[in-house]
Amino acid sequence: MMKNSARTRLASAFDELAGRPHPSLNATVIADLRRRSTEAEPRFSSVARSVALTATTLLVIALVGLAIWSKVWLSIPIPGVQNERPTKLPETQAIQLALKQLVFFDPAVFPQGPGRQDCTIKGGGPYPGLRIPGSCQTGAVVDGAGGWLVTFTQYWDASRFSSGPKTGTLSYRVTYDVDANGKVTQHYQGGDFPPQLAY
Amino acid sequence: MWLAERELLTEPEPNPLIAARAGDLRSFELLVEPLLDPGYRLAVVMLQDRTEAEDVLQEATFRAWRSIRSFRGDHTSLKSWFLSIVANQCRQTRRARWWSVVRGVTHVRDLAQPEDTVVQRSDLANAVAELGHEDRVALHLYFGLDIPIAEVARVLRVSPRGAKSRIHRALKRLRLDLEEQEILQ
Numbered sequence: 563m564m565k566n567s568a569r570t571r572l573a574s575a576f577d578e579l580a581g582r583p584h585p586s587l588n589a590t591v592i593a594d595l596r597r598r599s600t601e602a603e604p605r606f607s608s609v610a611r612s613v614a615l616t617a618t619t620l621l622v623i624a625l626v627g628l629a630i631w632s633k634v635w636l637s638i639p640i641p642g643v644q645n646e647r648p649t650k651l652p653e654t655q656a657i658q659l660a661l662k663q664l665v666f667f668d669p670a671v672f673p674q675g676p677g678r679q680d681c682t683i684k685g686g687g688p689y690p691g692l693r694i695p696g697s698c699q700t701g702a703v704v705d706g707a708g709g710w711l712v713t714f715t716q717y718w719d720a721s722r723f724s725s726g727p728k729t730g731t732l733s734y735r736v737t738y739d740v741d742a743n744g745k746v747t748q749h750y751q752g753g754d755f756p757p758q759l760a761y
Numbered sequence: 762m763w764l765a766e767r768e769l770l771t772e773p774e775p776n777p778l779i780a781a782r783a784g785d786l787r788s789f790e791l792l793v794e795p796l797l798d799p800g801y802r803l804a805v806v807m808l809q810d811r812t813e814a815e816d817v818l819q820e821a822t823f824r825a826w827r828s829i830r831s832f833r834g835d836h837t838s839l840k841s842w843f844l845s846i847v848a849n850q851c852r853q854t855r856r857a858r859w860w861s862v863v864r865g866v867t868h869v870r871d872l873a874q875p876e877d878t879v880v881q882r883s884d885l886a887n888a889v890a891e892l893g894h895e896d897r898v899a900l901h902l903y904f905g906l907d908i909p910i911a912e913v914a915r916v917l918r919v920s921p922r923g924a925k926s927r928i929h930r931a932l933k934r935l936r937l938d939l940e941e942q943e944i945l946q
Contacts, residue, residue: 575885576886579805583801
């Protein structure tokens with residue numbers, strides 16, 4: 563245990579280090595306190611802090627609410643309004659899925675992506691069957707539910723095959739609906755009388 | 762019976778702490794005035810600059826006034842509470858010093874203090890001045906301002922055990938440094 567003399571000496575050492583404050587220090591500090599306390603009341607400060615805190619809290623709640631509302635609301639499809647959000651399913655993948663379902667047409671003659679190319683339409687009739695030069699088109703448009711509407715269309719000249727007038731260009735098309743999950747359902751099939759149905 | 766009647770007739774003495782909490786500046790002044798001297802001493806020991814210590818004391822006193830409403834202690838803990846505010850203010854000032862160094866501003870020391878002050882000090886005072894900042898402050902609070910360990914810990918923002926070990930370490934260093942002079946026998 564320290565002896566009292568050492569304790570006293572330590573206290574004296576600190577007195578030496580700190581020195582004596584300026585004689586008017588207390589008065590200066592108190593005067594400064596009085597001046598500043600009239601400028602800014604502590605009550606005002608706490609009220610202002612409370613108001614600022616409340617306003618910030620409300621703002622944060624409003625922003626979070628808005629974010630949740632928009633997230634929920636925008637995910638609901640609105641009838642009659644085109645949903646402009648891009649589908650999760652890529653266009654080429656939707657076309658590939660639709661091509662696999664193609665039975666009426668020969669899938670090999672259609673472009674693998676959106677586009678149009680010359681092709682030979684294989685028709686019915688006596689062996690080896692009709693061979694009609696024409697063009698084959700693949701198209702895809704985004705539907706309202708985030709899927710794709712894929713259309714395969716074949717075009718041929720009426721002078722080559724027609725059940726009616728022999729002028730102009732005739733066409734026949736098949737449309738598939740490919741939803742965002744990749745499920746394919748036939749949507750439409752029809753057009754001019756096609757070479758495939760010739761006998 | 763007579764005593765009870767006297768007690769009933771005598772008006773209770775006003776409690777300056779309650780009055781200060783209620784926003785009475787005069788009462789606060791009464792409470793804080795005796796604490797200004799120890800506050801100043803602590804600031805000088807922490808900052809080693811008398812001018813800065815005076816500024817810190819002013820700022821700390823104003824902050825104490827602003828936060829007296831939230832003070833939940835009694836008269837016995839008022840001193841350590843006020844010294845905690847002074848110590849916090851000193852820490853802020855020390856951080857600002859570092860920032861001023863980073864920004865290239867030269868820190869100007871107190872010119873009122875003569876350069877040969879160190880020579881005039883006792884050997885023990887010089888040895889204390891050579892101690893690390895934290896050790897010096899711990900010693901000052903305990904021996905210089907005669908504050909109990911628990912309150913020292915509060916000012917230093919450490920556990921009582923930590924404060925005790927800090928003081929012990931500082932004493933040990935002093936004992937090593939001053940062995941020849943036999944200051945601490």
